[in-house]
Amino acid sequence: MKQKELLLKQLENHGKKNLSHLDKNELQNMFDEINKEWISSVVAYSSGARDAKIINVDDIEQSIKEEVLHSKNLYDTFYHLLQKYSFDIIYDVVLNSVDSKVVEKTLFILDIKYREYQEILLDDIIKRMQLMPNEEAAGFIDFVENNREDVEFLKDILLQLQDSKIGSNINKITNIKKYIISNFMPDDLEIEYKHFFAHSQDKQDLIARLKRISNAYSKKQLDDMTKEDLIDILTSIKQKEIDEKKDKEDYEKYLALFKKALYEDDNTTFNTLVMKVLEDVSIDCLNSLKSVLKNEDPLFDSKFQAAQKEWHKFK
Numbered sequence: 001m002k003q004k005e006l007l008l009k010q011l012e013n014h015g016k017k018n019l020s021h022l023d024k025n026e027l028q029n030m031f032d033e034i035n036k037e038w039i040s041s042v043v044a045y046s047s048g049a050r051d052a053k054i055i056n057v058d059d060i061e062q063s064i065k066e067e068v069l070h071s072k073n074l075y076d077t078f079y080h081l082l083q084k085y086s087f088d089i090i091y092d093v094v095l096n097s098v099d100s101k102v103v104e105k106t107l108f109i110l111d112i113k114y115r116e117y118q119e120i121l122l123d124d125i126i127k128r129m130q131l132m133p134n135e136e137a138a139g140f141i142d143f144v145e146n147n148r149e150d151v152e153f154l155k156d157i158l159l160q161l162q163d164s165k166i167g168s169n170i171n172k173i174t175n176i177k178k179y180i181i182s183n184f185m186p187d188d189l190e191i192e193y194k195h196f197f198a199h200s201q202d203k204q205d206l207i208a209r210l211k212r213i214s215n216a217y218s219k220k221q222l223d224d225m226t227k228e229d230l231i232d233i234l235t236s237i238k239q240k241e242i243d244e245k246k247d248k249e250d251y252e253k254y255l256a257l258f259k260k261a262l263y264e265d266d267n268t269t270f271n272t273l274v275m276k277v278l279e280d281v282s283i284d285c286l287n288s289l290k291s292v293l294k295n296e297d298p299l300f301d302s303k304f305q306a307a308q309k310e311w312h313k314f315k
Helices: 003-013 024-043 047-053 057-069 073-083 087-098 103-131 132-147 151-161 164-182 186-192 196-200 201-213 219-224 227-262 267-280 284-296 298-315
Strands: none
Touching: 024 227, 047 132, 057 073, 057 087, 073 087, 073 103, 087 196, 103 151, 103 164, 132 164, 132 227, 151 164, 201 227, 219 284, 227 267, 227 284, 267 284, 284 298
């Protein structure tokens, strides 16, 4: 099936019909917009959900205060409260309500449960990412990890992921996206799924090889590179080593031959050597030879140029 036909079919599954008059790029843009919708629904703060949570602050503080002061197990109490209220609100209530003799210990327990709850949220979100292809999940998990300190944000994400309709849409869209990229844009796979491929063993091996021979790149630069980028750099470095070795060997060989030819009366040997060196050595090597040989014979430049003109005619 051609890419346009596939896009039309997938868009029709999302209720987008009668689009055959659009070209492939327009269809791709429409598909990309649908793909962005689920991302927005998962990662953006939901204004409706936020508004629904707004109740009287005094009532919240009083409720927290009563639970804390009458608690028989602060660990369980704080875990329960953190599911309903923000850490900052609970912290302030504890600070202002608990006896000064035990407030420090109480806040310490709150912090322990906060960190534990944070990890529970992250684990739950990551488990729910199983509805995505691994390539898609890797990028989203990285995004969530980078926002781990915003627990209220994590709550919003988890709340939406628990919605079966949103989950179904995520599953459908991400699998369609992976199918299209894998089958029609395979060269873009690593770019589109950067976070997934960043931790692959192949890429880590390439990074380790490059680090052993060069300190020119930062960790971020290496992480941002594709495997193809790394291979190109490694190949370039290897080729440079080969070229430098050849330059050294050529320099030593032709320097000795030229020194010998300079003292021969037969110009044919010299001219033949010039033609050979012009065919065989790099520009850098040639410049090094000419620089040194000028000191050997003041007429070297003129003799070399004359031979070079003959070479150009021959070419």
